[in-house]
Amino acid sequence: MPKPLEATNDFVVKFANTNGSGSASANELFARAILRMGVPIAVRNIFPSNIQGLPTWYEVRVSGEGWIGRRGGVDFVVAMNGQTWDKDVKELEPGGYLLYDSTKPMPQSKFRPDINVIGVPLTEMANSRYDIPRDRQLLKNMIYIGAVGALLGMDHEEMVKLVGEQYAGKDRLIKPNVEALGLGRDYVLEHLKGKCGLSVKRSDKVGDRIFVAGNDAAALGAVYGGATVAAWYPITPSTSVAEAFAAHCKRLRVDPETKKNLYAIIQSEDELSAIGSVIGASWNGARAFTATSGPGISLMQEFLGLAYSAEIPAVIFDIQRGGPSTGMPTRTQQSDLTLCAYSSHGDTKHVMIFPQDPHEAFEFGALSFDLADRLQTPIFVMLDLDIGMNDWLVKPFKWDDAKAYDRGKLVSYEELEAGKEFWRYMDVDGDAICYRTIPGVHPTKGAYFTRGSSRNKYAKYSEEGSDYVENMTRLLRKFETAKKYVPGPVIRQAKQPTRHGVIYFGSTSAAMDEGLDALEKQGIHIDTLRVRAFPFADSVIDFINAHDQVFVVEQNRDAQMRALLVNEGAIDPARFISILHYDGTPITARFITKEIAERLKAFGKPARTKVAS
Amino acid sequence: MTYLAKPKFRHPSLEKNERGFTRRDYEGSISTLCAGCGHDSISAAIIQACFELNIEPHRIAKMSGIGCSSKTPDYFLGQSHGFNSVHGRMPSVLTGANLANKNLIYLGVSGDGDSASIGLGQFVHCVRRGVNMTYITENNGVYGLTKGQFSATADRGSKSKAGGTNTDSPIDLVSMALLAGATFVGRSFSGDKPQLVPLIKAALSHNGPAFIDVISPCVAFNNHAGSTKSFDFVRDHNDAVNRLDFFEGRAEIVTDYEPGTVQDVEQHDGSIIRLHKIADSYDPTNKVATMNYLATHHEKGEVVTGLLYLDPNPKDMHQLLRTVDVPLNRLGVKELCPGAKALDTINDEYR
Known part of the structure; x- marks a missing residue:
């Protein structure tokens, strides 16, 4: 004993x-x-x-x-x-x-x-x-x-x-x-x-922290970010985002005089309809979102391509669960990365942001609406079941009252009246983001026709190869511009110089922080980078190039983040060592510590990818 | 297809409506549909209806899906914002757009492939939600852009141009709309402008889900003998229950009809729909009787047209959701963001 x-x-x-x-x-x-x-x-x-x-x-x-x-x-x-x-x-x-x-x-x-x-x-x-x-x-x-x-x-x-x-x-x-x-x-x-x-002994270590679930936090972020339209279809583990949004709105978004609602929520008949209504509302100038999980994103593919191509803002909270198919609906994973990054047929690239906990779920939840309006494209807020449905002890939410919403490049009635030239898909500023008008803006100016089919910069239907190519390359440049607006990576230098780096993101942070502390106690020093958005900032690529070997820790089978890094950064796959955890339970500090320590011990041997449960 | 701009020239003597717009101001770019296409007649009827209603073009948002019919919003109301979305999904996009701004007029244009096949679900649910819109299907029983396959509204036994016979039972969109809770339901024929124009005007003035099924023969693939959606067939089997005049609110109405031949229905905005009865006992405010009439006459192989059902006091989605009077897309940070102080309180509740 x-x-x-x-x-x-x-x-x-x-x-x-x-x-x-x-x-x-x-x-x-x-x-x-x-x-x-x-x-x-x-x-x-x-x-x-x-x-x-x-x-x-x-x-x-x-x-x-x-x-x-x-x-x-x-x-x-x-x-x-x-x-x-x-x-x-x-x-x-x-x-x-x-x-x-x-x-x-x-x-x-x-x-x-x-x-x-x-x-x-x-x-x-x-x-x-x-x-x-x-x-x-x-x-x-x-x-x-x-x-x-x-x-x-x-x-x-x-x-x-x-x-x-x-x-x-x-x-x-x-x-x-x-x-x-x-x-x-x-x-x-x-x-x-x-x-x-x-x-348990009384202590003072909780401080001013709050205890809250990520879905609740993201929904509150949507309220603060100015979302007025939500269209959603029930699916675990995302349902509580919509329910929390309704609860927060009931309290915070009812006109005190008329008792009428400063928001509209519809429970759609399916995910296709949900994203369709988000796109319709955003096209018409409201801030709109849906919340779903992997199977819902699968269903939304066609519409996501439309929003990408026609350049319509949309916010999608993806509360990831175990896939593929029905998979493990009540277990956690980070396995929708490639699905979201390249959603829909044809050439597409979509913006994703990765909150690490409910605190960032609130912050990014609000920010996503600014990004969507600024970049005129879908924004995926990549949560997972672990962040979304568990209560986490995190820093309190913060809001700066001086902050205005960034509605992006909108042409107003006054500007049209003053004779401002407006062509929907013309890159006037050189950042590949064009100006848009909201329907009904002006009696005789500013109207344009939105379509998923190819068009020229005047928003007219066109099957000319040159018009098509001009548009597609501009969309690619717009993705570059997105790097300036999305949250940058968080980089941490080890106490001692090291040839090793580790990249992680999302809910892995909590276990990673602890794992690194444990590794350091064992004398293992590693620089770290937490990815907070896709497209990757140039500093992400620099970080990889500055290290001989980079661990990529993620909660899926196929090393999806690594694939994105290899693909988007044109990096030699051999530089990466994947640490993968995908049994549906949240990754642990013990797992990370053990995996990294073992790989480093075996270094010199061609250890690349070990799949762990 | 290439984009063809219409010349901007306007003859100075063109008639203007009360808002100072000519018919030309409601036109769009030149149609690229086949010569004689029923859809172009419907576009012309929409233009006429908007002109007569004195609608400012920018107050309309025109939405469509995919197909020949869904291309048409490019061919009318060139000064309106338009959205040609994805196949069968216009209803959800229109719903979202309507949520964002309750003050615009929403005109959904769809076809039988778009609304009765791939988009049947969205069509029904959009109607169910009470979205304030005018939803027109340009119904020809056939897939035109892919060259002549049957659609879900083709009658059983109908012949295709290539010689095949449709074996499937048809979907009747009018009945679907009624069942789903549309508060304005009509059917017309693209070749019957005198019936269609007032029907569109009344629908545009209706404050709820208004649906008009317009039989619109496809001259290229479904206008032959043996088709039940051809010009000849519809003319021969048209069972019009009424004809209507539409009067905007508070217009002086002169009555000089035989008693019992006319029924006036006032809509909530004060506009009046005057129905000239053709079928004696037809009462378009009786939903159950309407369904019964439709079923009976469909059995006889007749195409029932006219204003088929009207609830003069509908509730639209925004009333049901109790949204504020100001369109949601006009609200800014001041109205929408609870601010830092409220957040302190919320933080406390999570401790």
Whole structure:
């Protein structure tokens, strides 16, 4: 028997439940109580594509040092789901803790000799106290939360306070929930004192940070960015973007006098219709967006080509999930890069931006509308399920009231009236971005015909090869111009000069920060670059050229970011070493650390791509 | 196809409407459709209707999909913004455009391939949402641009030019529109301008989803014996239930008709549609009776035309969504951005 794990503010607790059992709100209450004690946490909700009866896990990483990526491994498991028992037991670190419902005896073979088993007769406690079956189920969740809180030495009052906040307005629910928490705590104090070496100790490391999910943040960004039209079709994991947008608008976007809405949301009949309406609204001068996931982007292909070709702004939030096909709808991946970058038939290139967390989801969510208007083209905001649907502890949102919206090159009534010449597809300024008018702008000037077919710079239909080529090369130049406007990469120099670099993006950041810290402690120094947009800034290519070997860490099978780098930067593929994680769970610091350390150790050997699960 | 500009010359004696526009001001570039195409007659009817309604051309947004019919917006209203989108998806683009600016007049032009085949879903859903628009299908039962395949509105048993027989059951867009909740439904014939022009005028003045199915024979691929969408067939089987006059709001109306032969319907904007009854008992405000009439007469092989259904007090999408009176595309950072102070409060709620 290894020594029972001992740690303060640095461990992972995992709750194994079945979905539809009401465990989610109890587990979240546990997590928030730790935050209220000033201790940073990182949570991951791992759930099935299902409403009731299938396994779901809620992982809470307690990290006094403030690491918000997934660590890997579990130190304390609350095993409430018989279906996944064996797997949950197996995953536990040696010396870890297993809390289970000891109402019915479990055979010894179901445990491991190297873990600490903590039995609490949860069902018995709930059944003897409550009569209604639904109450028994729901309050059993609160009993185990009370018990785990006591085992970890948490401040019980913080949990009681949170119950009050959670059920404010439904006051009759407060008393039984508080009581259930107390039942769990009392059982531990009476029977299990000193059984657990893990503890939460009050700290001040949370600071002013906020705890929020990326989809919620992106939707708020859309409100701040001036979106007035949203057209969407329900699809996991993007649905909560549209729902959050509706909720924020209801509160922030209703005219106080008339009570009428300063926004319009339509639930479209499919994704084709959703992007069509976004394009129609943007063409007509409103800021519009849709939120979807990979399968939705697949359906939108034809329209995306139209928006690229006819140069119509559009914002698409892509909350990536596991593909291809239906794939893993409730698991995370970064596997829509090539799909979005080159969406639609013919030669296209699309702008993508990569928020690393909910803070940037808000910032980029708002920025995307400026980019769309400025560049007159679709902008993909590339989130994923990990950022989108998990609550993250991040810097508070910021907004500068001095900031005006960049509506791009619009020709006004006054300018037309004053005789300004207007041709829709003429590159007047030399940056390949042309001027546009909004329908209805002027009684006799400024009208033009928008079409997906080839046209000349006067917006007239043309099948002349020279007109076509002029247009297509201008679109390519416009993509170059885009580099000036999109968020640039974040580059970090290692403490010591190094020949090695690592490139990463999006939700990988959290695990990467921690992984680099761990590598540094092992004496491994690597320069890093976080890609924040496509097209790549020239500094991205410079970074690659400045290093002998560059790791590209991404959460997909085919090294899609690497492919984009090779393709767009015309770089020798041999310079890259791919670190790939694509089993649908968020990448961990442990995985990154191990992979990079091993590759570097094996250096000299022709190690290029190792596919990891 | 190449772009052909029309000469800008205007004869000084050309008639002007109340806004000071001549008919020429409502024209577009020269049509590149086949000589005698029914679609060109519909374009002419649209021009006439807009001229008579004194609409400023820039207040119209003309939207279309793909196909011969969808090319036509280039051939009328050259001073209006136009959008030739993708095949079968005009309804969603029009919906979005309408959301952005409730104050423009939206004219969707589509065909039977565009609306009854690839775009049937979008057509129905757009109508369902109560989008304020005039949606015209130029219905010829055939794919013209790809040279003569049957479309989904071709009648079973209809013969193609190449000699084949259509075995599929037809989709009746008028019935679809009624079922989906269109509040103005008409059918006409491209060869019957006196019926079509007032129908378009009434539709443009309607504050809700207005649909007009216009049978528009394809002279190149579907105007032969054995086709049920040919000029001759439609003329022979045209069952017009009414003819109409359209009066803009508060125009003085002189009545000199026999009692029982005329029905006046006032729309919410005050405009009046005067229906001259042809079929005795036909009441276009009775939806169930309309569907019944359509089904019965379709069985007989007749093409029912006229103003078939009208809800004089429709609710449009913006009313249903309770949007502000100012078009959404006019709102700026001041109206739309909650600002830094509100964000502080929001941040607190996430702690």
